[in-house]
Amino acid sequence: MSENSLNKKSESWSGRFNEPVAELVKRYTASVDFDKRLAEFDIQGSLAHAQMLGAQGIISQADVSAIETGLNEILAEIQAGSFEWLLDLEDVHLNIEKRLTDKIGDAGKRLHTGRSRNDQVATDVRLWLRTASDAILAGIKNLQSSILELAEQHVDTIMPGFTHLQVAQPVTFGHHLMAYFEMLKRDAERFADCRKRINKLPLGAAALAGTSYPINRELVAKTLGFDGVCENSLDAVSDRDFAIEFTAASALLMTHLSRFSEELILWSSPRFAFIDIADRFCTGSSIMPQKKNPDVPELVRGKTGRVNGHLVSLLTLMKGQPLAYNKDNQEDKEPLFDTADTVLITLEIYADMLRGISVNKANMRQAALEGFATATDLADYLVKKGMPFRDAHEAVALAVKHAVNKGCDLADLPLNELQQFSSSIASDVFSVLTLEGSVASRDHIGGTAPAQVKQALQRARQLIS
Numbered sequence: 001m002s003e004n005s006l007n008k009k010s011e012s013w014s015g016r017f018n019e020p021v022a023e024l025v026k027r028y029t030a031s032v033d034f035d036k037r038l039a040e041f042d043i044q045g046s047l048a049h050a051q052m053l054g055a056q057g058i059i060s061q062a063d064v065s066a067i068e069t070g071l072n073e074i075l076a077e078i079q080a081g082s083f084e085w086l087l088d089l090e091d092v093h094l095n096i097e098k099r100l101t102d103k104i105g106d107a108g109k110r111l112h113t114g115r116s117r118n119d120q121v122a123t124d125v126r127l128w129l130r131t132a133s134d135a136i137l138a139g140i141k142n143l144q145s146s147i148l149e150l151a152e153q154h155v156d157t158i159m160p161g162f163t164h165l166q167v168a169q170p171v172t173f174g175h176h177l178m179a180y181f182e183m184l185k186r187d188a189e190r191f192a193d194c195r196k197r198i199n200k201l202p203l204g205a206a207a208l209a210g211t212s213y214p215i216n217r218e219l220v221a222k223t224l225g226f227d228g229v230c231e232n233s234l235d236a237v238s239d240r241d242f243a244i245e246f247t248a249a250s251a252l253l254m255t256h257l258s259r260f261s262e263e264l265i266l267w268s269s270p271r272f273a274f275i276d277i278a279d280r281f282c283t284g285s286s287i288m289p290q291k292k293n294p295d296v297p298e299l300v301r302g303k304t305g306r307v308n309g310h311l312v313s314l315l316t317l318m319k320g321q322p323l324a325y326n327k328d329n330q331e332d333k334e335p336l337f338d339t340a341d342t343v344l345i346t347l348e349i350y351a352d353m354l355r356g357i358s359v360n361k362a363n364m365r366q367a368a369l370e371g372f373a374t375a376t377d378l379a380d381y382l383v384k385k386g387m388p389f390r391d392a393h394e395a396v397a398l399a400v401k402h403a404v405n406k407g408c409d410l411a412d413l414p415l416n417e418l419q420q421f422s423s424s425i426a427s428d429v430f431s432v433l434t435l436e437g438s439v440a441s442r443d444h445i446g447g448t449a450p451a452q453v454k455q456a457l458q459r460a461r462q463l464i465s
């Protein structure tokens with residue numbers, strides 16, 4: 001086939017085909033509508049690849065210069081929004097390569113030497129995810145710092161701690177908030193750890209088996225800031241486990257924020273009235289004038305569903321694929337992009353929203369007073385006076401029953417009534433029945449005592465500084 005007849009074909013791979021691809025199939029298989037988001041990284045990868053080809057003497061330095069100039073112009077066109085994306089050219093890679101060849105001729109056609117779209121796309125996705133991971137890590141830190149700001153104001157604000165959504169024991173609000181700081185700490189660790197596995201270079205794997213050109217993969221890795229190369233070509237082009245990990249870390253992060261949201265929704269409802277979420281994060285009802293709806297936390301809870309869904313999509317995408325590359329992998333991009341977009345905007349809005357929360361300390365305290373939250377403290381008091389814990393538990397259960405019948409709290413029972421349940425109860429009991437006494441007594445690392453919360457806050461500040 002002459003050079004001319006090659007140039008007439010619209011697809012760069014169409015030489016062996018006898019009829020053009022059906023229009024419907026083109027639409028079905030094209031990915032350019034969504035993978036154009038990879039353009040900047042595709043160009044970065046191509047520049048590094050071309051420079052390596054030049055350094056190894058595989059293409060001439062003149063070709064490298066032409067490719068550099070051409071790709072930089074294309075990048076500027078894309079950034080200016082003047083680049084014309086063509087569905088006919090299938091994906092981001094072929095669109096950019098065609099434009100390059102239109103601009104610089106044969107040098108553009110040499111760019112793909114020793115490379116395949118298979119290692120190219122895997123490289124692009126890794127570069128994209130590396131940037132997304134860094135943005136998410138910064139977003140987590142910003143949210144952590146917003147949690148700290150709120151927690152620092154509530155080191156000794158008392159609220160009921162719940163189990164089974166029933167008042168269990170008093171805790172400090174600062175301590176409660178710091179539970180989410182811990183969850184986010186692990187989320188950040190997961191993203192940082194996953195980033196290590198994202199940050200390996202697939203280029204050089206070519207279609208699946210490597211290439212016969214004398215390439216230098218380490219050089220490309222270094223240029224692109226990768227920590228090393230993928231060490232098996234078949235694995236490099238086919239597995240997307242790094243993307244699954246990223247989505248799993250995202251699903252967990254969203255799940256944590258979804259739990260937090262559930263609490264904000266409950267606490268801001270008039271039944272609890274523990275907090276108020278600033279108006280700018282809420283909406284009204286079109287029919288019920290009294291309503292102020294916590295839309296933002298509700299949407300965070302809702303969007304967690306779609307991120308969890310993306311995780312299942314990617315796992316399912318991978319599970320049936322034989323080695324090496326299969327077109328199935330093209331389906332990794334939309335779930336990944338949407339996952340990163342959702343996580344990033346959620347982190348940002350969450351940090352802002354927490355800065356707009358006001359706390360009703362009196363309501364929190366009243367709720368802690370109402371649910372026999374210091375019953376465990378009374379049992380512990382009896383144990384310290386020599387009673388076995390199980391007996392103390394039973395004695396306090398009877399005391400609670402008595403208080404329920406009287407319609408009052410344990411602390412409201414007169415000493416002689418309390419003494420009916422154990423003769424070891426003395427007047428010093430009232431100090432352990434107070435909310436302040438209860439929280440202050442849990443004074444060990446991980447406990448809710450204000451002194452401990454202060455130390456936890458200090459450690460946290462240091463961690464994110």
Ligand code: ARG
Binds near residue numbers: 035118121325327330
């Ligand atoms: N658009 C493709 C993808 O996202 C690029 C790789 C195509 N490779 C191929 N052999 N058809 O996976």
